Amino acid sequence: MGILRLCLRLILLVLCLVSMGITLYFAPLGVLWVRRPGSLGKKLIWFRASIMQVHLKVFGWVAGLRIERNGVELPKKQPFLLLSNHISYLDIIAIGSLWPVGFIAKEEIRSWFFLGGLAQRSNAIFVGRQSVEKRVVALRELMRVLEYLPFCVFPEGTTTALDTPTQDQWFRGNIVVGKRPGVPIYAVGLHYRNQKAQAWIDDDGLLPHLCRALQQPTIDLSVYVCPLSVRDGARPLSSMVLEAYQETVRACHQARQRAPWTLYNTRIQDFADDSALT
Numbered sequence: 001m002g003i004l005r006l007c008l009r010l011i012l013l014v015l016c017l018v019s020m021g022i023t024l025y026f027a028p029l030g031v032l033w034v035r036r037p038g039s040l041g042k043k044l045i046w047f048r049a050s051i052m053q054v055h056l057k058v059f060g061w062v063a064g065l066r067i068e069r070n071g072v073e074l075p076k077k078q079p080f081l082l083l084s085n086h087i088s089y090l091d092i093i094a095i096g097s098l099w100p101v102g103f104i105a106k107e108e109i110r111s112w113f114f115l116g117g118l119a120q121r122s123n124a125i126f127v128g129r130q131s132v133e134k135r136v137v138a139l140r141e142l143m144r145v146l147e148y149l150p151f152c153v154f155p156e157g158t159t160t161a162l163d164t165p166t167q168d169q170w171f172r173g174n175i176v177v178g179k180r181p182g183v184p185i186y187a188v189g190l191h192y193r194n195q196k197a198q199a200w201i202d203d204d205g206l207l208p209h210l211c212r213a214l215q216q217p218t219i220d221l222s223v224y225v226c227p228l229s230v231r232d233g234a235r236p237l238s239s240m241v242l243e244a245y246q247e248t249v250r251a252c253h254q255a256r257q258r259a260p261w262t263l264y265n266t267r268i269q270d271f272a273d274d275s276a277l278t
Helices: 003-026 027-033 038-063 091-100 107-111 115-120 132-145 174-178 206-214 237-257 260-278
Strands: 065-071 081-084 102-106 123-128 151-153 187-192 219-227
Touching: 003 027, 003 115, 003 123, 003 206, 027 038, 038 091, 038 107, 038 123, 065 091, 065 174, 065 237, 081 091, 081 174, 091 187, 091 219, 102 132, 107 123, 107 206, 123 132, 132 151, 132 174, 187 206, 187 237, 219 237, 219 260
Parallel strands: 065 219, 081 151, 081 187, 102 123, 102 151
Antiparallel strands: 187 219
16 A cells, blocks of 8 residues: 555656646746736746745645644735754645745755756755855845745754754854844744654655655644744844744744644543553
8 A cells, every 4th residue: 555655646746846847937927917016026936936835735735744733823925034943855845835935955956856946946045054155145145035035944954853953053144134124033843743754864865765755644744833032133143043043942842742643642641640540
């Protein structure tokens, strides 16, 4: 059954990728029908973001991704910045299906066959994380695009199987956006059922990991969102970074605690404890 499920899902994912590629390629024509204020360039960016969100919803459905979302609601007609922990490429599918956002992507993705071209046409900002100069350039581009498009950043810069991000891997430059008025910032916590199995880490290849993921009946993910109050031009950057990190850690804990499978296990344990007492 697992092999049959894998084959069917791979076929559907390939068809969806082809559909996304064709739609993004002809996006400059479709933007003429976008009824949204602003220049053609801004309309094109929003049109691409909408295309991405629709296709990522389909990706998630095909992959069996089930999302439990808790926390605050995000604004629908204004840009914002999301800071999230990073576990797998599945995070992009999940977050991109929930909100029409762009992503910061590592520079190597630009050279990936087909996927690199899709990323370039889907409002991604590429960054070489080992180069300070390239990080500054990416940050300036982020500040520019945030005037009219929501964005998601993974400050760790890499994936991990841990429940919460580690502070020593936290790139702090992204929080500079907090000094800019008009752009709210939110912390996003992600937690998967069987998180270690879902994590895409170390030298695990993309295709082998994807094949294992697609053989599962479902992939359960808990998402928790909370606002950050780091905007204060008088505060030192280190203080803002620490608060952003701590709130993201709290969001991760909330995602885990509010996950349906965690609540179920807690109730079972409570029932077992009560039975033992009686």
